[in-house]
Amino acid sequence: MNTAPFKHQQLHKLVNTLAKTANQCEKCALNNICLPSGLDQKELDHLAEIIQSSKTVNKGQTLFRNGDPFDALYVVHAGIFKSTIEDKSGKEKIIQFHLPGEVVGLDGIYDSRYQTTVTALNSGAYCQIPFGDLLQAAQSYPELQKQLFRLMSKNLNSCERQHGELSAPAKLAAFFLSLARRFRERGFSPMEFDLPISQRDMANFLGMAEETLSRLLKKLHNQGILEYKRHHLKILDMDALQALAGEG
């Protein structure tokens, strides 16, 4: 298993190369953690027919906006995306960050409108899956249907768990641990990864002030728990981080 630190540049190039030679999920580097996970050959083939394979986006481009008619799911192929809503005073609130292999748009199903705006944080790539086609395929392939339920169930669960933490250090630690876990699931080192998210966005997501986040990062650095510079994170003391996330 690959445990090299995750580098977005690398992945982006890799993905672009793959996208040129194959638009099939079975050849995608992400297929074990993405929607195709657990499907057999026949199901994969059908999925490949439906999916519009990887297209690239630049920093700041959106996949869809809150309120747009819902007609497709999207899968992050490279880069990091954020989903956001606007509060009544027009301020953006970040709901979630999305890493490669994660499916976005699921919350748009229930009333046929996207409920969030999804934006690329850096240059990235995505696949698009028309939802009508996917439903139809799920009707024919029980395992695909089940995988979709699993996917939504997992999203629901991880969303519920975010609800927990109280203090700022705990929230930050839990956030880093969540990222670490997700990178590990993707075959990258959970101890060290690129994190092309501005501190403003991070603070927004975590529901704390930029200044608080900055001070916290410095503190964790001074305590020898982690190193963070230039959007690159290295976790030095995983136990301490877990303790922080556990207590408060």
Next chain:
Amino acid sequence: MNTAPFKHQQLHKLVNTLAKTANQCEKCALNNICLPSGLDQKELDHLAEIIQSSKTVNKGQTLFRNGDPFDALYVVHAGIFKSTIEDKSGKEKIIQFHLPGEVVGLDGIYDSRYQTTVTALNSGAYCQIPFGDLLQAAQSYPELQKQLFRLMSKNLNSCERQHGELSAPAKLAAFFLSLARRFRERGFSPMEFDLPISQRDMANFLGMAEETLSRLLKKLHNQGILEYKRHHLKILDMDALQALAGEG
């Protein structure tokens, strides 16, 4: 449309009566907001075959526990339930409250174990839906499949939205508004309803101290925004409440 205040006692009796005479969703008072919503006769009949109709529980009884093997979804039929997890130090953390008509257990799908413990806050009733049977039925009935996706999508969405609020007053206001909306969807008055949730549980769910909650309730009472006594809530100034939830 019925806009009488919601009384759990009433509903409980009603539901018990219904449960004795019919175990079919089509005769259930909740069928418009529950899983059967939008299904045709054939689909309803099939669903009725699968569902184990309403059973009663007493205060403190659990439907399932975190870690139990997942094999069925549950629908609240009467009463209020809470779903909880335990943090590392063994303290209970309330993830969500569930009103009649709401489906619980969805987060257990993805790894075949329930992810929360669901407990009755007062005497109540529930229906049980074996998940394997439900999946099979969804395979035959596209509309049922779609309804399941809608249900999970809606849950996901409402979970995401909880993520937002910051200050204690805003969180409390948002919580009351969420309850009001859910009671209105069930045909009850959104302005006045029973709320058989202890302040301890409420504070736990909202992530604030009991004392803070108590002081807040008093403040809102003094400001003429609401009346709260004996677990009965009356909203007097809905606009003010919405303003509170919006800003902070």
Next chain:
DNA sequence: CGGCTGTTTGATGAGTGTCAACGAATGTGG
């Protein structure tokens, strides 16, 4: 009545948001 549990009240301090200012990094146009 006494022993619970649930709720209220007050005093206090830690944790964080806010404001203001500065410094560092990045991007832009000449």
Next chain:
DNA sequence: CCACATTCGTTGACACTCATCAAACAGCCG
């Protein structure tokens, strides 16, 4: 390649919200 503008991150001072501790009170049930 250099000035400049702009965004991004850091630092300090301060105020305020809210958690915590302690204690009294209220409601409920044996």
